[in-house]
Amino acid sequence: MTTTLITGANKGIGFETAKQLLAAGHDVWIGARDVTRGEAAARELGGRSVQLDVTDDASVAAAAETVGALDVLINNAGVPGPLPTAFELDPEPMRPMFEVNLFGLVRVTKAFLPRLEKSARPVIVNVTSGLGSLHLATDPESIASSFTPFAYGAAKAGVNMLTVQYAKALPAFRINCVDPGFTATDFNRHQGTQTVAEGAEAVVRLAQVGPEGPTGGFFDRAGVVPW
Incomplete structure (x- = not known):
């Protein structure tokens, strides 16, 4: 069975991701800063909870x-x-946002790399945003070009670059970043x-990608996202 850890998984996209991966047969750990909320989410979904504050x-x-x-x-853990x-x-x-x-x-990736390295199919997914795409930020046809999220955009651009560098440094892994898109959650009220x-x-x-899957890429629901 595939064992998966999701940070910030007690609500929103993290919670839904846990729900879908549990349905797909994964053994899912619900990482949550708040113990009570994490345990409640794990009980509801049928996963396991672990207290995890990514800043500590x-x-x-x-x-x-x-x-x-x-x-x-x-x-997955993130703040606006x-x-x-x-x-x-x-x-x-x-x-604080960075x-x-x-x-x-x-911090989380460093702590779990030794464990992932022992897996036959190690995978890392970094949840990012189209607001971290330099291409979209400068494309007049993209809605991202109409916003100026200085701090958030810079942090997510950093996530994108880290993803590329991790993928180059760890060729046996499948490491990608994903833009969930403009999704209705507490994150955006x-x-x-x-x-x-x-x-x-x-x-x-x-x-769920296997060893033959992509690595070092940027994706959303529709496919590849330009950097």
Whole structure:
């Protein structure tokens, strides 16, 4: 059985991804910062819960010991962060969001790499955003070009680059990033135009790739996303 860990999985796209992968036969660990919410989600879905705060070294290390052997890591935990104007942009308000969205991904990946390395089919899926695509941000035909999410866009662009570098450094792994799209969750106050099932679709697909599958790529529901 494939063992999968999903960070930030007690709600939203993470929760739906866990639901779909459990239905596909995965043994899923629900990673959640809040123990009570994580346990409630695991009970509802039939998965297992583990306390995991991606910003805390001790929490991540303890989670790695609890989970043990692992085949698939889905770095899903994320926060929207501030939306300053160009004149308001300042490093300090950006730091907490970078700690979750970018540095948290590195912290979790580092802790679980030794376990993933022992898997016959190691997979990492990094949940990113089209707002981190330089191509889309500069394409007048793309809706992403009409927004200026300075901090969030920069963090997700960092996730995209990390994904490429991890894939090059770990050729035996399948490592990709996925843009769920504009999905109705707490993350955007349920203003998204997609259902969570639609938002989780590409994450679930990339979580199940085999050794012959893509690596170092950027995908959404429709297929390949330009960098």
